[in-house]
Amino acid sequence: MKFESQLLKGIAPVVVLEILSRGQMYGYELSQAIEQRSGDILTLGKGTLYPLLYNLEAKKLVKGKWENNQSSRKRRYYSITGRGKDQLAKQKAQLKELTAGLNLVFGGALATA
Amino acid sequence: MSKENDKSDSQNLPASTVEFIKQVLKKMRYRRKVRRDVHAELAAHFEDELKDCKTDEEKEQKAQQLITDFGDLKLLAILLRRAKKRCRPLWRTIVARTFQAVGVLILCFIVYVAWFLSGKPAISTNYVAELNNMVRPVADESLNAAPLYIKAIELYEKRCDDIAELRSKTQPTPEEMGPIENDMLRLLGKKYEEVTSEQKKRIEKWLNDNNEIFELVIAGAKKPYHWQTYGGRGDTMEMMSIVMPKLSGFRRLAFALRSRAQLRAEQGRYEDAFADMKSCYRLGQHIRGDKTLVEQLVGISIEALAVQTIRDIVGGHEIDSTVLADFQRDFEQIINDENFAISFKAEKLCMYDEIQRCFTSDRFGKGHLYLPRFRKISDLAGGYGNEEGVGDLIVAVLYSAPYLFGHPNKEETLKSVNALYDYFEQLSLKTAVQRHAESDAIDDKFKELVNGNFFLRTLTPAVRRVIEIGNRPPTEVGAALTIIAILRYNGDTGRYPQNLNQLVTAGYLKQLPIDSFADKPLSYRKTDDDFILYSVGPNFTDDGGQYSRDSKGRIKNWLDNGDAVFWPVPKPQPK
Numbered sequence: 001m002k003f004e005s006q007l008l009k010g011i012a013p014v015v016v017l018e019i020l021s022r023g024q025m026y027g028y029e030l031s032q033a034i035e036q037r038s039g040d041i042l043t044l045g046k047g048t049l050y051p052l053l054y055n056l057e058a059k060k061l062v063k064g065k066w067e068n069n070q071s072s073r074k075r076r077y078y079s080i081t082g083r084g085k086d087q088l089a090k091q092k093a094q095l096k097e098l099t100a101g102l103n104l105v106f107g108g109a110l111a112t113a
Numbered sequence: 114m115s116k117e118n119d120k121s122d123s124q125n126l127p128a129s130t131v132e133f134i135k136q137v138l139k140k141m142r143y144r145r146k147v148r149r150d151v152h153a154e155l156a157a158h159f160e161d162e163l164k165d166c167k168t169d170e171e172k173e174q175k176a177q178q179l180i181t182d183f184g185d186l187k188l189l190a191i192l193l194r195r196a197k198k199r200c201r202p203l204w205r206t207i208v209a210r211t212f213q214a215v216g217v218l219i220l221c222f223i224v225y226v227a228w229f230l231s232g233k234p235a236i237s238t239n240y241v242a243e244l245n246n247m248v249r250p251v252a253d254e255s256l257n258a259a260p261l262y263i264k265a266i267e268l269y270e271k272r273c274d275d276i277a278e279l280r281s282k283t284q285p286t287p288e289e290m291g292p293i294e295n296d297m298l299r300l301l302g303k304k305y306e307e308v309t310s311e312q313k314k315r316i317e318k319w320l321n322d323n324n325e326i327f328e329l330v331i332a333g334a335k336k337p338y339h340w341q342t343y344g345g346r347g348d349t350m351e352m353m354s355i356v357m358p359k360l361s362g363f364r365r366l367a368f369a370l371r372s373r374a375q376l377r378a379e380q381g382r383y384e385d386a387f388a389d390m391k392s393c394y395r396l397g398q399h400i401r402g403d404k405t406l407v408e409q410l411v412g413i414s415i416e417a418l419a420v421q422t423i424r425d426i427v428g429g430h431e432i433d434s435t436v437l438a439d440f441q442r443d444f445e446q447i448i449n450d451e452n453f454a455i456s457f458k459a460e461k462l463c464m465y466d467e468i469q470r471c472f473t474s475d476r477f478g479k480g481h482l483y484l485p486r487f488r489k490i491s492d493l494a495g496g497y498g499n500e501e502g503v504g505d506l507i508v509a510v511l512y513s514a515p516y517l518f519g520h521p522n523k524e525e526t527l528k529s530v531n532a533l534y535d536y537f538e539q540l541s542l543k544t545a546v547q548r549h550a551e552s553d554a555i556d557d558k559f560k561e562l563v564n565g566n567f568f569l570r571t572l573t574p575a576v577r578r579v580i581e582i583g584n585r586p587p588t589e590v591g592a593a594l595t596i597i598a599i600l601r602y603n604g605d606t607g608r609y610p611q612n613l614n615q616l617v618t619a620g621y622l623k624q625l626p627i628d629s630f631a632d633k634p635l636s637y638r639k640t641d642d643d644f645i646l647y648s649v650g651p652n653f654t655d656d657g658g659q660y661s662r663d664s665k666g667r668i669k670n671w672l673d674n675g676d677a678v679f680w681p682v683p684k685p686q687p688k
C-alpha cells in the first residue's frame with residue numbers, strides 16, 4: 001500500500017531508531033529489516049534511506065562505523081546512541097498518545113482486530 | 114578510502130550502476146573523503162541488492178529497477194550533500210562560514226571599489242577666466258601699465274645679448290654661460306657695491322644705450338592700474354598650471370632700475386635716483402593686489418628692493434633736505450592708502466579649481482578623491498612618485514587607499530576650504546604681535562580645519578610665513594620715511610631728534626611709524642653722532658638694535674635673531 005509521503009515523513013526516523021535499537025545494521029540490511037518487521041507495509045525509499053541515516057548521524061542519534069563483514073567488502077554499520085534511545089522513547093510515547101487520540105476520533109476503528 | 118578502493122567497490126557492479134553512483138557523487142560536489150564513503154556505501158548497497166541475481170541480464174534489470182527506486186539523481190545528490198554537511202564538526206562549519214563571509218566581504222569590496230573608481234570629475238567652471246575677471250579693474254586698457262612693462266621686459270631680453278644667447282640653448286652649461294664679467298644679466302643682478310669699477314662702466318654704458326627700456330617702465334609706473342591676462346599651459350586651463358606673466362622679467366627690470374639709481378646717486382643725480390626708485394616701488398605695487406600669492410611675493414620683494422635702495426642711497430650720500438622733502442612727499446603719495454595685507458582670493462580660486470579636478474562629480478562615487486589627479490598632487494607633496502611595474506602600482510594603490518576611502522568628500526572639502534580661507538583672511542588682518550600671542554590657538558585652529566584632509570594639507574600654502582612676510586612692507590616703508598624725516602631734521606637743525614615724536618610735532622612726519630612686530634612705534638635711539646632705527650623683528654624681542662645675521666654671519670634683516678635694523682645702513686661686507 002502506498003502511503004501519503006507526509007504521513008510517512010515523521011514516521012521514518014522513529015522506525016529506523018526502533019530497528020537499530022535492536023542491533024546495529026548496515027544500510028541494505030536496515031531497509032530489508034524495515035520491510036520484514038512491518039510485514040511489508042512500510043518501505044523506506046532507497047533515495048530516502050541514506051539521507052535519513054546521515055541526518056540521524058548529524059543529530060547524534062545514531063553513529064556509523066566501518067566494519068568488515070563476512071564478505072570482502074567493508075560496510076558502514078549504524079547503531080543507536082544513548083541520545084537516540086532517549087529520542088526513541090520520547091517519540092514512541094508521543095506516537096502512543098497520538099494513536100490513542102486517533103482511536104477515539106475514529107471510534108476505535110484504528111485498533112487492530 | 115583510496116581510489117583503488119573506489120575501483121574495487123565498483124568491480125562487481127553493472128555499468129549502469131557504476132555510472133549512476135558516479136553521477137550522484139559528481140552532483141554531490143563535496144569533499145573527496147566524504148564522497149568516497151558515500152560511494153562505498155552505495156556500491157555496497159547495490160551489491161547486496163544484486164547478490165541473488167544469477168545472470169548479467171537479471172543483474173542489469175534489477176539494477177535499473179534500483180536506480181529508479183533511488184529516485185531523481187540530482188535530488189538524491191542534494192539530500193546526501195545536505196545531510197553530510199550537517200555531519201561535519203562545528204569547527205569545520207565555523208571555518209567554512211568564515212571563509213564564505215570573507216569571500217562575500219571581498220566581493221562586496223571589489224564591487225565597491227569598482228563603483229568608487231568609476232567616478233570622474235566634471236570640470237564645470239573656468240577659474241582661470243574667473244581670475245582674469247577678478248584682477249581686471251573696470252578701466253580702459255589705456256590705463257593699464259602691463260603692455261608697457263611687457264614691452265620693457267621684451268626689449269630688455271632682446272637687448273641683453275647674453276640672455277638671447279642663453280635662451281637659444283635649452284640647458285646651457287656654466288661653461289657656455291661664460292665668465293660672469295661678460296654676463297650683463299648677472300651684473301645687473303649683483304649688488305652695486307660688489308661690482309668693480311670696470312664693471313660699473315659696462316653697466317653705465319648698457320643703461321645709457323637702453324634708456325628706452327626705462328622710459329617704458331617709468332611710463333608704466335604712472336598708470337593707475339596693472340593687470341595681465343592669465344593663460345593655461347597648452348590646452349589646459351588649470352589654475353595650477355597658469356603661466357605666471359613674466360615674473361622673472363619684472364625682477365630684472367627692478368634690478369636694472371636699482372643699478373641705474375645707484376649709478377645716478379654716485380653721480381650726484383639724487384632726484385633722478387629717487388625717481389627711479391619711485392618707479393621701482395610702483396612696479397612692485399602694480400604686481401601686488403588680488404593676484405596669486407607668488408605674484409604678491411614678487412611684488413613685495415620689488416618694493417623691498419626699492420626701499421632698501423633708498424636707504425642705501427640716503428645712507429651713502431649727503432643729500433639736500435629739499436630733495437629729501439620732495440622725495441618724501443612723493444613717496445607718501447605713492448604709498449597712501451596702500452593695502453599691505455596679503456590677499457588670498459586668487460589662491461582660493463585655485464583651490465576651487467583643484468577641487469573640481471580632484472574630486473569626482475556628484476553623480477558617481479559621491480564626490481570622492483579622483484585617483485589619477487590625487488597621484489599628481491601626491492607627487493607635489495613628494496609622494497610615491499612615478500610607478501613602474503605592477504608591484505609599484507600595487508604599492509601606489511595601497512598608499513592611496515586610505516585617502517580614497519576615508520578622505521572627506523567634495524562637499525566637505527569645499528566647506529573646509531571656505532572655512533580655511535576665511536580664517537586666513539582674518540589672520541592677515543591681525544598684527545604680527547597678535548598672531549604671535551595667539552600662536553598656539555592658531556596652530557590648533559589650523560590643524561582642526563585641515564584635520565584628516567590630505568588635499569588641504571598638501572595644497573594649502575605656508576600661510577603664516579606668507580602673512581609674516583606681508584607684515585614687513587609697512588614697517589620698511591615707515592622706516593624709510595622716518596629715516597628721510599630724521600635726515601631732514603638733522604639737515605635743518607643740525608642735530609638728530611631726541612625721539613620720533615619730535616618729528617611728528619615738527620611736521621617732518623605725518624604719523625609715528627609703527628613696528629608691525631611690536632604693535633608700537635619703531636625703536637629709535639640717538640647716539641653720539643648718529644642714530645639707530647630698528648624693528649624688533651620676527652623674534653618679537655628687542656635686542657637693542659643688534660643686527661640679525663644669517664648662518665654665514667652676513668647682516669640680513671627679518672631673520673629669527675637680532676633686530677631688523679634700518680639705520681645705520683650696514684657697510685658692504687666682505688664675501
